[in-house]
Amino acid sequence: xxxxxxxxxxxxxxxxxxxxxxxxxxxxxxxxxxxxxxxxxxxxxxxxxxxxxxxxxxxxxxxxxxxxxxxxxxxxxxxxxxxxxxxxxxxxxxxxxxxxxxxxxxxxxxxxxxxxxxxxxxxxxxxxxxxxxxxxxxxxxxxxxxxxxxxxxxxxxxxxxxxxxxxxxxxxxxxxxxxxxxxxxxxxxxxxxxxxxxxxxxxxxxxxxxxxxxxxxxxxxxxxxxxxxxxxxxxxxxxxxxxxxxxxxxxxxxxxxxxxxxxxxxxxxxxxxxxxxxxxxxxxxxxxxxxxxxxxx
Amino acid sequence: xxxxxxxxxxxxxxxxxxxxxxxxxxxxxxxxxxxxxxxxxxxxxxxxxxxxxxxxxxxxxxxxxxxxxxxxxxxxxxxxxxxxxxxxxxxxxxxxxxxxxxxxxxxxxxxxxxxxxxxxxxxxxxxxxxxxxxxxxxxxxxxxxxxxxxxxxxxxxxxxxxxxxxxxxxxxxxxxxxxxxxxxxxxxxxxxxxxxxxxxxxxxxxxxxxxxxxxxxxxxxxxxxxxxxxxxxxxxxxxxxxxxxxxxxxxxxxxxxxxxxxxxxxxxxxxxxxxxxxxxxxxxxxxxxxxxxxxxxxxxxxxxxxxxxxxxxxxxxxxxxxxxxxxxxxxxxxxxxxxxxxxxxxxxxxxxxxxxxxxxxxxxxxxxxxxxxxx
Numbered sequence: 224x225x226x227x228x229x230x231x232x233x234x235x236x237x238x239x240x241x242x243x244x245x246x247x248x249x250x251x252x253x254x255x256x257x258x259x260x261x262x263x264x265x266x267x268x269x270x271x272x273x274x275x276x277x278x279x280x281x282x283x284x285x286x287x288x289x290x291x292x293x294x295x296x297x298x299x300x301x302x303x304x305x306x307x308x309x310x311x312x313x314x315x316x317x318x319x320x321x322x323x324x325x326x327x328x329x330x331x332x333x334x335x336x337x338x339x340x341x342x343x344x345x346x347x348x349x350x351x352x353x354x355x356x357x358x359x360x361x362x363x364x365x366x367x368x369x370x371x372x373x374x375x376x377x378x379x380x381x382x383x384x385x386x387x388x389x390x391x392x393x394x395x396x397x398x399x400x401x402x403x404x405x406x407x408x409x410x411x412x413x414x415x416x417x418x419x420x421x422x423x424x425x426x427x428x429x430x431x432x433x434x435x436x437x438x439x440x441x442x443x444x445x446x447x448x449x450x451x452x453x454x455x456x457x458x459x460x461x462x463x464x465x466x467x468x469x470x471x472x473x474x475x476x477x478x479x480x481x482x483x484x485x486x487x488x489x490x491x492x493x494x495x496x497x498x499x500x501x502x503x504x505x506x507x508x509x510x511x512x513x514x515x516x517x518x519x520x
Numbered sequence: 521x522x523x524x525x526x527x528x529x530x531x532x533x534x535x536x537x538x539x540x541x542x543x544x545x546x547x548x549x550x551x552x553x554x555x556x557x558x559x560x561x562x563x564x565x566x567x568x569x570x571x572x573x574x575x576x577x578x579x580x581x582x583x584x585x586x587x588x589x590x591x592x593x594x595x596x597x598x599x600x601x602x603x604x605x606x607x608x609x610x611x612x613x614x615x616x617x618x619x620x621x622x623x624x625x626x627x628x629x630x631x632x633x634x635x636x637x638x639x640x641x642x643x644x645x646x647x648x649x650x651x652x653x654x655x656x657x658x659x660x661x662x663x664x665x666x667x668x669x670x671x672x673x674x675x676x677x678x679x680x681x682x683x684x685x686x687x688x689x690x691x692x693x694x695x696x697x698x699x700x701x702x703x704x705x706x707x708x709x710x711x712x713x714x715x716x717x718x719x720x721x722x723x724x725x726x727x728x729x730x731x732x733x734x735x736x737x738x739x740x741x742x743x744x745x746x747x748x749x750x751x752x753x754x755x756x757x758x759x760x761x762x763x764x765x766x767x768x769x770x771x772x773x774x775x776x777x778x779x780x781x782x783x784x785x786x787x788x789x790x791x792x793x794x795x796x797x798x799x800x801x802x803x804x805x806x807x808x809x810x811x812x813x814x815x816x817x818x819x820x821x822x823x824x825x826x827x828x829x830x831x832x833x834x835x836x837x838x839x840x841x842x843x844x845x846x847x848x849x850x851x852x853x854x855x856x857x858x859x860x861x862x863x864x865x866x867x868x869x870x871x872x873x874x875x876x877x878x879x880x881x882x883x884x885x886x887x888x889x890x891x892x893x894x895x
Contacts, residue, residue, distance in 0.1 A: 286625040412572055414606035416619035418671065425594075432610040513651075 254374050258492065273479030283486035292470075299466040300494075302381060302456075303449035306388040310439065310445050313389075318400035318437070319412035319430060322407065333401070336394050344391070348458050351387045351416035352378065355459070379461035388449055395448075396441040403437025404430075447495050465492055524549035525570075525675055530579035533564050536763035538564040538577070541731035543588070552701055552708040554718035558754065565712045566728075567677050572596045581633040583674050599668035600677040604684065605660045613663050614639075614648040620671040638666040640748060641703060658689045662696070669704055678710045682717060694720055715755050719743065727751045743803075749882055752801040759807075759848050761800040762884075765792045773876055776800050780844030782823040786879035797884030804851040806878035809839060809864070810870045819871045823848075827868045839864065842871060848872065 261459055265283050268276040339347060339417030355360045355377040365371035377383060411433060415425035430439070460466070467487060474484035523546030532540040540562040547553050555563040568574045570581060572593030581589045599620070619636050621631045631752065639645045642662035647655055655663070661681060668676055681697075683692045696718060701708055702760050718725050719739040725748070726736045735747035746752035746870055752760055766775035766783060774788035778800065786800055812824065826842030839850045864870065889891050 408603060408604070408606070410602055411608060412608040413571075413593070414600070414602060414608070415619070416572060416573070417598075417600045418667065419594045419623040420619075421594055427607060432608075433609070444704065513654075 226306050232273070261485045263485075264482055267482050269480045269482045273481070275481055280482075283480075283482040287486055288484055295465050295467055296490075298381060298464070299450060299452075299468075302385055302388060302466060303446055303452070305385055306392055306449045307396075307446040308440055309385075309389045310393050311400075311441055313393060314396035314400045314441060315431065315434070315438075318404040318434065319426065321397075322404035323402050323409065333496035336397050336401075338497045339394060345454060345458075347391070348387060348455055351383075351390065355383055363384060372415075374480075379457060379463065381464045382461065384452075384466075386458040387455050388452060391455065392445045393448060395444045399444060400434060400437045403434035404441075404478050407433045440520060443497050443499075450491055450495060493511045503504060524584055525549060525709075526580075526582040527566075527570075528580045528582075530566065530569060530581070532562075532569060532574065532576050540544060540569065542579070543728075543731075543733055545726060545733065545736070547707055548723075550705050550707055551723040552710060554710040554712060554722040554725035555728055556718040556725050556754075558713055562729040562731040563711045563713075563728050564679065567600075567679055567709065569673070570709065571598060571600045571677055571795065579817060597674040598677060599671050599673040599675075599743045600679060601661075601664045601668050601681050603680045605664040605837075607663055607667070609652050609658055612649050612651055613644065616652065616663055617667045617670055619667060624671070629705065634670055640669045641669070641700060642666045650786065658693055659683050659806075661693060665697075665700060669706065670698070673706060675707050675709060679710060680712055682712075682714070688716070697721060715735060719755075721818055727754060729754070745880055746801060746882060749799050749801075752799070752882055757804050757851070759802040759804060759845065759846075761802060763792050763798055763800055765796040765798055765881075767772050767794065774881060776879070776881065778844075781823050782795075782844075784823070784879065785819075785876040786881050787877045788881040789806060792864075792873070792881070794859055799882045799884060801882055802848075802874065802878065802879045804838065804849040805836075806874050807848065807850045808874065809841070809850050809852050810871045810874045812869050820875055821879065824871045825870055827864050827866050827870055829866060830864065831871065841870060 264275055266279050268278060268282060270276040270281045277425050321329055324332060353359055356362065362371065362377055366373065407430065411429045412425045415429045421426065451468050453472055456464050456466045456469055469486050471487045474480050474487065525547035526541060527545040530540055530543045530786065531538070555566060557563045564624060565574070569576050574592060578591065580587055583597060608619065614635055616697045617635045618631045639648055642665060644659060644662060647659065647749060652660055682693050685693060698721060706885065710721060722739060724736065724738055725742060727734045729740060729750045735742055742751060744753055746755060749760060752758050761778050761781065763776045763778040766777050767839045769775055769785065772787060772789045773785050774792060776784055776786050776798065778784055823843045825841040825848065827839055828842050829840040829849065831838045836851050840850065841848045841850050
C-alpha cells in the first residue's frame, strides 16, 4: 500500500518533469543561456576584427562612463515609464468596458484590438512617419485648426517617439487587463455603488485593485520591451531622441564592439531584473505571512 | 396612513419578456418582508429595482413618502446584502464594514467606534483584520450584513443571503438574522426561493410568479389560505384536487364534487356559483390515516383508499394513498412510538378523513386571485 503510494508519487513526479521539460529546455537554451553569454561577453576584451578576445577585462564597464550615456539612459527610462503609464491609463477603462460588453460585440472589439498585428510592425512605424511628416495629415490637420505653425517639427523628437511607443504597446496593455477584468466580479462594483460610492469612486477603489494582477502583467509586458526599443526611436526619433537600444545597435553594427554592446545590454537587463527580483522576494514574504495568518482556511 | 416603502405599478421588460409586471407592494416600517418565488419569477429584478441597479420601465418607488424611482443606487437610503456576499477581497473585514462610512466622509475615529459596534453585533470582534478569503461562509455573510447595516439604511435588501450555505449553517444564520433584526429594527426585504426561510423569518411575504404578485400575507395566511393554485402548490406539500362547486349545506361550507372521490365538504365563506370549476387544497398533514373500521367523527370527510408507498422520515412518515383515481399524499406524525403500532404497509386498505375546515377551496382559473373568480 505504502510502496504503491510512493510509486505513484514517483510516477507523477516523472510525468511532471516530462511535461515541463520542453519549456524548461526552451527557456534555458533561448533565454537563460543567451543572457548569461551577454553578461559573460561584457567582461571580455574586444578584438580589432569585431570579435571577442581572450581573457577578462572591465574595460567595457569602464566605457559605460561615456558622458553621453546618462542622458540616453534617463531618456530611455522616462520614455518607457511614460509609455507604460499612458498605456495603462488608456487600457484600464477599455478593459472595463470590454468586460461589460455583451459577448458577441466583445469578440469583434477584441479582434479590433489585435487587428494592427496583421500589418508588419515596421510598416506601421513608417506609416506614423508619413503621418507626422511635415507634409503629413497630422501636421496639416493641426495647421488647419491653428494648433501648430509651419515651422514646428512633429517628427524626430522624443514626443513623436512617445506617441508611437504608446500606439505600439497599447494592445499589449489591453489584453492582460481585459483578461483580468473578464474574471473580475462586477457585483463588487455594484456593492460599492450600493454603499454610496459614485461610479468613478467604485471604479478606483474596487475595480482597479481587483485587477491588480493584470496591471502588473500589463506593466511588465509594456515597460520591459519599451526599455529595449530600437526601431521606433531609430525611425521616428532621430539623433536627438536616441534610446539605449539605438546605442547597443550602433555598438554592434557600426563599431563592431560586442563587449561594449553587451555591457550596455547587461546594464539594461539589470535595470529590469533587479526590481523584478525585489518584487518576487516581497511577494513570497507576503504569501508566507498570509499563509501563517490564514489558519482559519 | 401611507406605507413606509411603497411600490406602485413597477414594470420591467427585457425585450419581449416581462420580468416584473405591474407590481404593487407596501412594506410596514420595521417588518421582515419576503419576496418568495421560483427562479425567474421577477423577485430579484424587483430587488435590483429597489436597490437602484436597474430602472423600472414604469411605476414608482417611494421610501417614507420620498420618490426614489430615478435616484441612483449610491444616493438611496437602501443597502443590500448580496447573494455571493460581494465582500471586497483586497480589504480587511474592518475596512469592508467601514467602506460606506468612509465614502460618507465620517471622521475616522467615529468610523472606528461604529465598526467596533457592528463587529460586536455580528460577534466577530476577533476577526477584524482578516481578509474575506480567510473567514468562513457564515462569517462572510455576517460581515456583508454589518457592512450594509452600518450605514443605517431605511431598508435592508437581502438577496438569497443563505443560498450558498449548507443546511446546518443556514438554520443557524436564520436565527442569527432574526436576532440582528430584533437588535436593529431595520425594515428587511428578504428575497428567496426557499419557502422555509421565508416562512420562518418573515412577518409577511409576497409569493411571486411570472413577474406578478400572486398573494401577499402573513406566512400562516399564505399557507392555510392560498389565493391561487400556484401559491398552494409552491408553498409546502399539497394535494390539489380538481372538482366542481356543489350545493351549500350550511353557511360558510361548500359541497365539492371531486369526481372519483365523491362529494366532500369544505370551508368556503365566499359566494361560488354551483357547477364552477375549482380546486380543493388539502395539506398532507391535515389528513388522518386510519384502519377502515376506525371510528371517525360524523362531520369529517371520509375517503377510502389503499397505501401504495411510504417513507419514514423520523419526525413523520409520508404515505401515498391511492383513493379513487388519485394518489394522495398523507403525512402522519408519530404520536407515540411508531414501533409499538402495527405499521401500515403497502397494500393495506385505509380510511382517510379530514375536517371540512381543513379543505381550502381555490378557484379553477390558474393564476387569477380568488376574489376575482368566485364572485
